[in-house]
Every structure is written in structure tokens, then in C-alpha cells.
Amino acid sequence: MTNYEERFETGIAYLRRYVAAQGSSSPPQGATIDGFLIGSWVDSRRTEYRRGRLSAERIRRIEIEFPAWRWSVHDAQFDVGLAHLRRYVATHGTSRVVYDEVVDGFAIGTWVQSRRADYRTGRLSGERVALFEREFPDWQWSPQAAASAVAFETGIAHLHRYVAVNGTSNARRRDVIDGFAIGTWVQSRRADYRTGRLLAERIRRIETEFPDWQWTIRTSSTPGPGR
Numbered sequence: 001m002t003n004y005e006e007r008f009e010t011g012i013a014y015l016r017r018y019v020a021a022q023g024s025s026s027p028p029q030g031a032t033i034d035g036f037l038i039g040s041w042v043d044s045r046r047t048e049y050r051r052g053r054l055s056a057e058r059i060r061r062i063e064i065e066f067p068a069w070r071w072s073v074h075d076a077q078f079d080v081g082l083a084h085l086r087r088y089v090a091t092h093g094t095s096r097v098v099y100d101e102v103v104d105g106f107a108i109g110t111w112v113q114s115r116r117a118d119y120r121t122g123r124l125s126g127e128r129v130a131l132f133e134r135e136f137p138d139w140q141w142s143p144q145a146a147a148s149a150v151a152f153e154t155g156i157a158h159l160h161r162y163v164a165v166n167g168t169s170n171a172r173r174r175d176v177i178d179g180f181a182i183g184t185w186v187q188s189r190r191a192d193y194r195t196g197r198l199l200a201e202r203i204r205r206i207e208t209e210f211p212d213w214q215w216t217i218r219t220s221s222t223p224g225p226g227r
Helices: 003-022 038-050 056-065 073-092 108-120 126-135 143-166 182-194 200-209
Strands: none
Touching (some): 003 056, 038 056, 073 108, 073 126, 108 126, 143 200
8 A cells, every 4th residue: 555545544534533523524624633634634635636636436435435525615615614503503592693603613603694795695506595594494694684674663563652642653852652762763764764774665664554654853842742
């Protein structure tokens, strides 16, 4: 057996150990297992594959022994991130990762943000989009939009309560209903409207549910009924 053959067999053996420990055959570049630079060994095999220097027999050997193996570094990096996201979900019960979250030294928060960016720019394949939505029922492509929708619905509900008590939807800036700063919420929606940041659907919703709603109030001291 030549030195190369020995190194190849040694690498295969250590990759088996890595898979047993980490559940992935795509170690990051600096990864080690029992002191062996398994990340560098995997990178070298991929380089040989791209340059046509890895024999068909060894290609088959790797693909058969490691069904999740990826020859593409990009695909491998995706698999690594996905594996860490699964671990995060198993621990925390949610796929809603905060931006600076780290799992086992892996910046899972940054990885999740990058996949959302890929989705927004059309760089994420339909297969991967379906994978996220299938595996992680609480996954959100735009958490900011989801949070905004919840906040809007909360404001609408409190404005209905305000109308029931005061007979008008034109709350003054400092008005509060059930501890909710409804006046500030109303002012913010008007500001969004003036600057073009309020969705047409939300404009219609407000105008339909609150017939006396005014987008422009001349003075901040406009009194409500009985004031």
C-alpha cells in the first residue's frame, strides 16, 4: 500500500468517527477528530475531485460509505448549517434563531440570516425552500414582517376597544386604553401613511373598520367626545 493509499484509508476511518460524533460528513475546514485534521482531509478530496485526480473507485467508495457526502463546498456548507439548525431546534424548540446565536462554535444566527437573504434575492432553490418549510413548521422567511403583522393586529384590537369607550377612532397622542398607548399607535400609522410605508391592505383595513378615521389631524389637541 502506498503512502497516499494509507492516508486515504486513515482519512476514511477518521471521517467515520466524525460522522458518528457529529452526524455529518461535511466537517468545516478547521475541524478535527481525535487530533486528526478531518476538515483539511475532506477539502483535499473535494479538490482532487474537481481537478479530476480522484479515481472513480475512490469516488464510489466515499459516496457509498457516506450517503450525505457533498462534493460541492457550497452544498456542504449548507448541510453543516442545516445540521446545526436541527440541533438548535432540538434544544430550544424553535427555529427562530436570534442574529448572534452560536451553536457548538457555529454562528447559526448569521447562517439563518444568510438563507433568508438568499430567499429574498431568489438565490435559494425551490427544493431548499420546501425543506425549510417542511422541517421547521415555525420557520419565518421575514420575521420582521411577521412581528409587524402581530403589532398591527394588536393596535387594531386596542383601537376597537378605544372606539367602544370613546366613540371615535381619532385618539389623541397621549391616550391609553387598557395600558396600551393607543394614541402613539394611531400617530405612528398616520406617519407611516404620509411616508408611504403603510401597506395598501392596512390602509383599506383601517378605513373600512373605522369610518371616522382621519389620516390628517390639524392639531394634536383635537378633543374627543365629551372633552
